[in-house]
Amino acid sequence: QKEVEQDPGPLSVPEGAIVSLNCTYSNSAFQYFMWYRQYSRKGPELLMYTYSSGNKEDGRFTAQVDKSSKYISLFIRDSQPSDSATYLCAMSSNAGGTSYGKLTFGQGTILTVHP
C-alpha cells in the first residue's frame, strides 16, 4: 500500500463548478501538506501549502487538512477551463530534523473543466 493515496480520476466538470480533490495518507509523521498543479508536459507548480491541521484559502482555492483522519482536500470554486490540469497532493515530515523538502506525492488527479 502506498503512503499517499489519491483518486486518479479523471474528473470532468462544467465551468463554474466546485471541484473537490482528496488524498489520504498513512504516515502519521507527515506535517507539511501541499497541492501542486501540473499541466501537460510541464513540471509541477506549487498551489497551496499547509502546515499541520486546518484550512487555508487563496482566491478560488481552499486547502483542508485533517490529521486525525489522515485526509487532505483541495477545493476549487468557480472552476475555469484554465484549471484543467493534473493535481498532485504532496507531503513531507520533519523526521529526525531532516526537513529538507523530500516530498511524497499522490498519483495525481486529472481534471478537465469544459466550457
Add this chain to the structure above:
Amino acid sequence: GAGVSQSPRYKVAKRGQDVALRCDPISGHVSLFWYQQALGQGPEFLTYFQNEAQLDKSGLPSDRFFAERPEGSVSTLKIQRTQQEDSAVYLCASSFLAGGPNTGELFFGEGSRLTVL
C-alpha cells in the same frame, strides 16, 4: 535563467545505453532534488543535494543510477545500461532553503522525458 532548466527535454535510448540528464537550478538555490515520474503516476523522490553534498540517495532504484553536483550548482543524473523500466520523466527541483519548515517551496523544471527502446 528565471527557472529550473533541464536538458535534454526528450531522450530516446536503446536498452543498454548510458544516458546523462542535466539540471540547471535557479541561481543561488542551495537544495536540489531529482524525482522520477512514471506515466500516470506522481513524482517519486530519487536523491537530494545540499550544495555539492549528496545528503540522501535513498530513492535511487539501483546502482545503475548516479547523480552528482560537483560545484553546488549544475547537477547531472546518469543512468547506466538503461532498461525499459527506466522510461519516465526525470524532474529536477530546487529550493533556496537548506532546510526548515518551508518544505513546500520547490521549483520544478519541465523534466527530461526518457524513452528506452
